[in-house]
Amino acid sequence: xxxxxxxxxxxxxxxxSAKKPDLLEFMEQTVRVYQKSKRKTPHIAKGHYREKAKIDxxxxxxxxxxxYAIYNGKVNQNGYVFFCENTRKADSQKSWAILSSxxxxxxxxxxxxxxxxxxxxxxxxxxxxxxxxIENFGPISEKYWNSFTxxxxxxxxxxxxxxxxxxxxxxxxxxxxxxxADTYQVIRINYLNxxxxxxxxxxxxxGDLSINLIYLDNVPFVKSASCHxxxxxxxxxxxxxxxxxKFDHFSINGQERFSLLWFSxxxxxxxxxxxxxxxxxxxxxxxxTICDQLKSPTKTLEEQGISNSGKWWLPDYQKMAPDNNPKxxxxxxxxxxxxxGSLKKLF
Numbered sequence: 360x361x362x363x364x365x366x367x368x369x370x371x372x373x374x375x376s377a378k379k380p381d382l383l384e385f386m387e388q389t390v391r392v393y394q395k396s397k398r399k400t401p402h403i404a405k406g407h408y409r410e411k412a413k414i415d416x417x418x419x420x421x422x423x424x425x426x427y428a429i430y431n432g433k434v435n436q437n438g439y440v441f442f443c444e445n446t447r448k449a450d451s452q453k454s455w456a457i458l459s460s461x462x463x464x465x466x467x468x469x470x471x472x473x474x475x476x477x478x479x480x481x482x483x484x485x486x487x488x489x490x491x492x493i494e495n496f497g498p499i500s501e502k503y504w505n506s507f508t509x510x511x512x513x514x515x516x517x518x519x520x521x522x523x524x525x526x527x528x529x530x531x532x533x534x535x536x537x538x539x540a541d542t543y544q545v546i547r548i549n550y551l552n553x554x555x556x557x558x559x560x561x562x563x564x565x566g567d568l569s570i571n572l573i574y575l576d577n578v579p580f581v582k583s584a585s586c587h588x589x590x591x592x593x594x595x596x597x598x599x600x601x602x603x604x605k606f607d608h609f610s611i612n613g614q615e616r617f618s619l620l621w622f623s624x625x626x627x628x629x630x631x632x633x634x635x636x637x638x639x640x641x642x643x644x645x646x647x648t649i650c651d652q653l654k655s656p657t658k659t660l661e662e663q664g665i666s667n668s669g670k671w672w673l674p675d676y677q678k679m680a681p682d683n684n685p686k687x688x689x690x691x692x693x694x695x696x697x698x699x700g701s702l703k704k705l706f
Contacts, residue, residue, distance in 0.1 A: 382509045382525070385543075390504045392543040397494075398578050401432045401611050403702055405603040407640050408441055408483045411649065412455060412558070413594045418645075418652040419455040421660070422448040424483060424626075425638060427699055428581070428599065431616045439487035440619045441599070442699045443626035445634055447664030448672070449653045451478040458558055458593075479558060481672045484623045486584040486599035488556055489568040497550050498527050498536060514540070522546070531565075545579065547571045557590050564590045573604070580604050602638055605705045611698070618694035625676050627692060630668035632661075 409423035424446035459476040513524035521540040537547040550568040557564035566588030573582040585598045650660045
């Protein structure tokens with residue numbers, strides 16, 4: 360039998376009181392910190408992008424690629440491009456390819472007569488639009504941040520850091536964000552019902568955008584980004600995840616920017632199944648359904664990815680050449696590939 364004797368220890372008085380931050384002042388400082396600290400010079404990351412689409416609730420498109428997300432130093436929608444290096448792509452479905460003339464018409468007169476091409480442009484760059492739109496029109500925009508209404512939803516701790524969960528609204532647009540309370544660093548933004556570009560680039564759609572940020576030396580970089588929208592009978596998803604971020608200094612000239620933009624729209628597809636295993640990228644949550652709905656009488660989805668290797672994304676890409684000269688387009692692509700090849704030493 361062990362007898363225990365209580366010992367009473369008197370603690371000093373502790374007073375707890377609730378004090379909410381002034382949200383407008385907090386958001387003003389958050390925007391100031393973000394805009395001042397974001398990287399404005401070129402940088403590169405190895406990343407993975409995936410896109411898929413449904414028409415009438417049935418999958419009509421699937422593609423994903425391991426490649427390079429490059430910020431070229433331009434503060435516009437084309438500031439980020441994605442260079443597809445290892446791509447698995449399903450065969451083009453007729454119901455998807457029918458959107459080709461609308462998505463390509465802004466680039467060349469070759470499709471303004473409603474000529475249907477064999478596929479829609481690669482949309483590996485769409486995550487870029489999410490970032491650009493949130494930075495320039497969303498709650499971290501220097502110009503528009505104070506046009507939103509903010510509400511402090513929660514205060515909590517993660518990894519010993521104090522975080523604020525903040526919701527925001529502006530008309531029909533709403534969303535939420537996660538911000539470190541002491542450093543004002545934005546960790547995550549979900550931006551709902553925002554106006555963004557659709558697949559048919561000649562008109563806008565309402566979609567949901569999101570970005571997650573990671574900080575290296577107090578500089579924000581994109582950890583992941585996504586875009587989802589519905590447009591009539593079309594439903595579309597596009598996701599990007601950073602695999603390795605680099606921020607070594609390099610420069611990029613106007614010709615290289617132009618070539619990278621073309622390559623992001625019309626990449627050369629190369630598929631190496633073995634190298635995918637190195638990054639252990641999870642399958643799409645709906646992958647089995649995608650396989651079932653996109654398989655053909657002769658090829659599975661994986662066999663389609665293999666058969667599309669060694670081809671241009673858009674087989675009839677000749678109609679897309681900047682000056683209607685296929686050789687000039689190949690030249691632009693080689694400039695892009697040579698430039699990215701010179702940056703691989705960073706990894």
